[in-house]
Amino acid sequence: MTIQTISTTPYADQKPGTSGLRKRVTVYQQPNYVENYIQAIFDSLEGFAGQTLVMGGDGRFYNDVAIQKAIRIAAANGFGRVLVGRGGILSTPAASHVIRHYKAFGGLVLSASHNPGGPDGDFGIKYNISNGGPAPEKITDAVYARSKVIDSYKTTDTADIDLGRIGTQAVGDMTVEVIDPVTDYAALMETLFDFGAIRAMFASGFRMTFDAMNAVTGPYAHDILEDRLGAPKGTVINGTPSPDFGGGHPDPNLVYCKEMHDLLMTPEGPDFGAASDGDGDRNLIIGKNRFVTPSDSLALLAANAHLAPGYKAGIAGIARSMPTSAAADRVAEKLGIEMHETPTGWKFFGNLLDAGRVTICGEESAGTGSDHVREKDGLWAVLLWLNIIAARKQSVDEIVRAHWATYGRNYYTRHDYEEVDAAIAGKLVDDLRAQLPGLPGQILGDDLQVAYADDFTYHDPVDGSTSAKQGIRIGFTDGSRIVLRLSGTGTVGATLRLYLERYEAADGRHDLDTQSALEPLIELADQLAGIKQRTGRQEPSVIT
Numbered sequence: 001m002t003i004q005t006i007s008t009t010p011y012a013d014q015k016p017g018t019s020g021l022r023k024r025v026t027v028y029q030q031p032n033y034v035e036n037y038i039q040a041i042f043d044s045l046e047g048f049a050g051q052t053l054v055m056g057g058d059g060r061f062y063n064d065v066a067i068q069k070a071i072r073i074a075a076a077n078g079f080g081r082v083l084v085g086r087g088g089i090l091s092t093p094a095a096s097h098v099i100r101h102y103k104a105f106g107g108l109v110l111s112a113s114h115n116p117g118g119p120d121g122d123f124g125i126k127y128n129i130s131n132g133g134p135a136p137e138k139i140t141d142a143v144y145a146r147s148k149v150i151d152s153y154k155t156t157d158t159a160d161i162d163l164g165r166i167g168t169q170a171v172g173d174m175t176v177e178v179i180d181p182v183t184d185y186a187a188l189m190e191t192l193f194d195f196g197a198i199r200a201m202f203a204s205g206f207r208m209t210f211d212a213m214n215a216v217t218g219p220y221a222h223d224i225l226e227d228r229l230g231a232p233k234g235t236v237i238n239g240t241p242s243p244d245f246g247g248g249h250p251d252p253n254l255v256y257c258k259e260m261h262d263l264l265m266t267p268e269g270p271d272f273g274a275a276s277d278g279d280g281d282r283n284l285i286i287g288k289n290r291f292v293t294p295s296d297s298l299a300l301l302a303a304n305a306h307l308a309p310g311y312k313a314g315i316a317g318i319a320r321s322m323p324t325s326a327a328a329d330r331v332a333e334k335l336g337i338e339m340h341e342t343p344t345g346w347k348f349f350g351n352l353l354d355a356g357r358v359t360i361c362g363e364e365s366a367g368t369g370s371d372h373v374r375e376k377d378g379l380w381a382v383l384l385w386l387n388i389i390a391a392r393k394q395s396v397d398e399i400v401r402a403h404w405a406t407y408g409r410n411y412y413t414r415h416d417y418e419e420v421d422a423a424i425a426g427k428l429v430d431d432l433r434a435q436l437p438g439l440p441g442q443i444l445g446d447d448l449q450v451a452y453a454d455d456f457t458y459h460d461p462v463d464g465s466t467s468a469k470q471g472i473r474i475g476f477t478d479g480s481r482i483v484l485r486l487s488g489t490g491t492v493g494a495t496l497r498l499y500l501e502r503y504e505a506a507d508g509r510h511d512l513d514t515q516s517a518l519e520p521l522i523e524l525a526d527q528l529a530g531i532k533q534r535t536g537r538q539e540p541s542v543i544t
């Protein structure tokens, strides 16, 4: 093997976003684009000589090309071993587990999550640290800085690795070990949940549909749900991963899983429906006649986690991203445990999980997880739900209603305006930010008194770091909130996210239609920010 040092010129746009560097495939296909970015990552790290690096991706288009490049660059930079999922595949939570389980130095996760795939879709690369979680901002900032001045990268002249063959191969002095992507992850799930109880539930006729959306969770779901838990064959649909996700949009929400949702609303439908996204970290939960919002799901999982063996001693605390509804806060209050509000993105949960201050974390964007890994975990959420249903012997609908009757209901919705002109979106946010100091105390709309209005700043209680400008929050005295921020994962223009929340007490009305219940806040948000007028859009692109 010869180590080659290849000259290159920097790209100006390699700034990692909410979750790694996500770009159009065509951007990634530019000469040295992958090479520059991976070398910039390695240049920002210290002490990895001879260490293990984990690699795997969601199998989307370009996964196979990028992973071979990454293996050569890792060898040339002096890693001792690469652990890679067969076929270059690892779901994001499985990658996180493999990093932790094998005490790796870190990992490269090749994914653009729920964004569409294929030659015209998106691709992404994310670096995770030794705790299995996304690199903190200190590292992502350093990577960006390095990417702007990089002038060479190191690679080898070796042939591609056979990623179809489980076992060990070599690239010069570096070992490449191809592992089964499912085995370690499935074994971890068996330690957390009461597989016996869930198996008995399926055996007694409980019916479920799991939509793997032609993405990475197919093999995991077939193995765990059908083979280990005995759910009938056919429980997992769209279970064969394809590089363009079958032409679909692998985001498990009510827009892209409408068919499953509608089926769950019929008497003939199954008892339980669930789905996961492109890389397996998001989840969608629907019971018969009951869609569970991700914010409610976080609260419900936290309140019932003790029913699963892995959490029977109780949970230490809960963390949620700032835009996520405050439903979980009420559970934490009742349990007398810590509650943390963090900026959007899983990387902010890592410190709290490592410090043992929280056990369960979640985001309104269909992400929930626990301290078993350092990523959100779609199948984990599905299995915890199954465990809770098996233990409580109640339907999802009954469990949700009982929860609201105890804690009250946080009506919640998110309105996305996608591919808005970036300058218009930036100005809209700036102008709203400028209004904030004058808002507290004012009565707006229909008798809503502003309690606070700010641009969220997070002070990490573990490492003392500060992250400013994380989204505008306008909170009202009755517990309602308007939150507005720009997406950090979009690849074209800007995506404006508007989050709305209203609280109904335990003895209040819990059967209203969500959009109607939030109508006054939706109106008010538009008045304050001028969304329709400035963007020229009459409707959001996606409502979740």
Ligand code: G1P
Binding pocket: 018, 019, 113, 321, 344, 345, 346, 363, 364, 365, 367, 486, 487, 488, 489, 490, 497
């Ligand atoms: C979105 C979600 C966020 C999630 C991220 C990665 O980020 O809103 O909660 O962590 O995807 O899955 P955004 O595009 O809003 O920056």
Ligand code: ZN
Binding pocket: 092, 112, 113, 114, 277, 278, 279, 280, 281, 282
């Ligand atoms: Zn994802």
